[in-house]
Amino acid sequence: MKLHTLLEALQPYQTYNEDSIEITSIENDHRKVTEGSLFVCIKGYTVDGHDLAAEAVKAGAVAVIAERELTLTVPVIVVKNTKRALSVLADTFYEHPTHQLQLIGITGTNGKTTTSHLIEKIIQDHGKKTGLIGTMYTKVGDEVFPTKNTTPESLTLQKTFRQMVGANVSAAVMEVSSHALDEGRVHGCDFDIAVFTNLTQDHLDYHGTMEEYKRAKGLLFAQLGSRFQKNSPKYAVLNADDAAAEQYIRSTSAHILTYGIDRDADFKAHSISIKAGGTSFTLESPLGNYNVNMKLIGKFSVYNVLAAISTAVAAGIPIRSILASIEEVEGVSGRFETVDAGQDFSVIVDYSHTPDSLENALQTIREFADKRIFTVVGCGGDRDRTKRPIMAQISCSYSSDPIFTSDNPRSEDPHAILADMEAGATGENYKIIPDRRDAIRYAVRQASAGDVILIAGKGHETYQQIGDKTFDFDDRIEAKKAIEER
Numbered sequence: 477m478k479l480h481t482l483l484e485a486l487q488p489y490q491t492y493n494e495d496s497i498e499i500t501s502i503e504n505d506h507r508k509v510t511e512g513s514l515f516v517c518i519k520g521y522t523v524d525g526h527d528l529a530a531e532a533v534k535a536g537a538v539a540v541i542a543e544r545e546l547t548l549t550v551p552v553i554v555v556k557n558t559k560r561a562l563s564v565l566a567d568t569f570y571e572h573p574t575h576q577l578q579l580i581g582i583t584g585t586n587g588k589t590t591t592s593h594l595i596e597k598i599i600q601d602h603g604k605k606t607g608l609i610g611t612m613y614t615k616v617g618d619e620v621f622p623t624k625n626t627t628p629e630s631l632t633l634q635k636t637f638r639q640m641v642g643a644n645v646s647a648a649v650m651e652v653s654s655h656a657l658d659e660g661r662v663h664g665c666d667f668d669i670a671v672f673t674n675l676t677q678d679h680l681d682y683h684g685t686m687e688e689y690k691r692a693k694g695l696l697f698a699q700l701g702s703r704f705q706k707n708s709p710k711y712a713v714l715n716a717d718d719a720a721a722e723q724y725i726r727s728t729s730a731h732i733l734t735y736g737i738d739r740d741a742d743f744k745a746h747s748i749s750i751k752a753g754g755t756s757f758t759l760e761s762p763l764g765n766y767n768v769n770m771k772l773i774g775k776f777s778v779y780n781v782l783a784a785i786s787t788a789v790a791a792g793i794p795i796r797s798i799l800a801s802i803e804e805v806e807g808v809s810g811r812f813e814t815v816d817a818g819q820d821f822s823v824i825v826d827y828s829h830t831p832d833s834l835e836n837a838l839q840t841i842r843e844f845a846d847k848r849i850f851t852v853v854g855c856g857g858d859r860d861r862t863k864r865p866i867m868a869q870i871s872c873s874y875s876s877d878p879i880f881t882s883d884n885p886r887s888e889d890p891h892a893i894l895a896d897m898e899a900g901a902t903g904e905n906y907k908i909i910p911d912r913r914d915a916i917r918y919a920v921r922q923a924s925a926g927d928v929i930l931i932a933g934k935g936h937e938t939y940q941q942i943g944d945k946t947f948d949f950d951d952r953i954e955a956k957k958a959i960e961e962r
């Protein structure tokens with residue numbers, strides 16, 4: 477694409493007369509620059525891309541977008557905000573791929589990964605090819621690619637959407653993190669349906685206050701677009717039981733669909749019955765009432781399923797097809813996943829790494845457990861410190877045997893993280909075992925018939941990050957090994 481075509485999209489009031497420069501790729505990482513790249517300098521939290529512009533030119537960059545004048549041998553186009561510019565340039569370079577996709581974005585503190593997989597399955601079962609972007613990976617149809625962030629930055633996003641369009645994907649489901657909304661990583665994404673799961677404490681290290689965190693999540697609904705389109709209406713799908721939904725309703729002009737259990741909602745669950753093997757409930761909806769029996773466990777799973785059902789209805793899928801998919805679904809890797817090595821007690825690996833998700837997981841276990849409950853849990857380093865004592869307190873109040881351990885200490889001292897947790901501990905019964913492998917082994921050795929061990933926080937993760945090193949570590953494998961050693 478010609479540089480001047482890209483620049484017209486970027487700053488329409490400026491004309492750029494040089495029409496001989498052909499751009500072969502856009503890059504914001506100098507290590508990826510090749511001959512013909514347009515290099516966009518981003519001032520990040522750790523590195524300033526402006527300092528790497530000369531390197532980028534050496535590697536083949538033929539033009540540079542920057543926030544200040546730079547002395548280089550190629551044209552430098554100065555803009556106010558290069559991160560914003562990157563999203564416009566990426567959307568233009570990849571020819572607005574989201575205009576050709578039914579795009580579903582999911583935000584909320586907990587349940588994004590789970591709900592996105594439910595929606596993916598419903599749409600696939602209905603015969604459409606899907607794309608998925610989230611915490612665990614990016615998927616184009618059944619092809620899986622690794623991801624660094626839950627929501628990648630705009631350049632990666634638009635490139636991925638183009639790849640999806642090229643592979644005949646018709647619907648894409650993605651998790652939209654509050655960081656991504658705040659940083660504008662999704663600027664240019666033409667969402668058709670925006671989904672809200674819930675808002676509880678997390679990421680206060682980044683957002684500062686719950687108000688700010690709530691505002692960031694609300695951007696997904698405010699940015700849904702204000703055009704009423706007859707053939708493809710836009711929808712905001714909101715959890716009516718969460719107070720933040722009221723603000724999001726006020727901030728969007730899209731059609732509203734609500735779901736919930738306690739308050740009035742379009743899609744409502746009642747007569748919920750939770751057992752160790754699954755959950756059943758009655759769905760009341762504008763399309764009729766239905767009994768739903770599913771393998772997913774817990775009240776929180778009912779919320780995720782309600783969100784998925786409402787979204788799929790908004791996406792135009794028949795309710796019977798939706799419910800058939802829900803009844804089949806087995807669950808998502810690392811979310812309330814049971815480890816079975818023939819033992820006579822239960823071991824559950826769950827990705828609960830926030831106070832609310834931990835409380836939900838433990839409340840669910842309390843629905844069916846009548847003996848001891850062991851909770852092996854840690855809190856991530858370089859993340860919200862204020863959640864640490866709260867998670868410890870929840871572990872103590874819901875389990876007979878809380879065991880505090882490490883979960884990706886990153887650059888922090890594991891003992892300091894554990895001290896933050898201990899400040900919230902209650903009772904005398906908790907143990908502190910910094911090595912996660914030892915903590916799991918201890919719980920497994922202590923457990924007797926009928927007990928439940930919850931190993932919380934890492935779910936699908938297959939690593940432990942200590943300092944700047946990443947070690948192989950999988951709670952499911954460690955639990956199995958410990959059971960076999962017994």
Ligand SMILES: CC(=O)N[C@H]1[C@@H](OP(=O)(O)OP(=O)(O)OC[C@H]2O[C@@H](n3ccc(=O)[nH]c3=O)[C@H](O)[C@@H]2O)O[C@H](CO)[C@@H](O)[C@@H]1O[C@H](C)C(=O)N[C@@H](C)C(=O)N[C@H](CCC(=O)O)C(=O)O
Pocket residue numbers: 504505506507517518519520521522523524525528611624625626627628629653654655656
């Ligand atoms: C705090 C934060 O959000 N940081 C994000 C940010 O990184 P950064 O600002 O530190 O970037 P940087 O490393 O300083 O680099 C600045 C620029 O220099 C470039 N660079 C850098 C190094 C180099 O050698 N050459 C080079 O050109 C980079 O490509 C970039 O353009 O921009 C990067 C690209 O988008 C992100 O990958 C990175 O996420 C980091 C890894 C992260 O941990 N983020 C977390 C907090 C996050 O975003 N989490 C959310 C939510 C998770 C959830 O709850 O589900 C997520 O969406 O993942």
Ligand SMILES: Nc1ncnc2c1ncn2[C@@H]1O[C@H](COP(=O)(O)OP(=O)(O)OP(=O)(O)O)[C@@H](O)[C@H]1O
Pocket residue numbers: 584585586587588589590591611626651673674776777779780810811812826827828829832833834836837935
């Ligand atoms: N609707 C929900 N409400 C509360 N807790 C939930 C809900 N859904 C899932 N959880 C809990 O939160 C954990 C994480 O779920 P999931 O991975 O789906 O959330 P997420 O929003 O994608 O998280 P992340 O922000 O880390 O990507 C689960 O293991 C479960 O314990």
Ligand SMILES: N[C@H](CCC[C@H](N)C(=O)O)C(=O)O
Pocket residue numbers: 626829855856857859883884933934937
């Ligand atoms: N997306 C979340 C995941 C946390 C998972 C937990 N295992 C940890 O490392 O804190 C985050 O980056 O805050």
Ligand SMILES: [Mg+2]
Pocket residue numbers: 588589590610611612626651
């Ligand atoms: Mg996720």
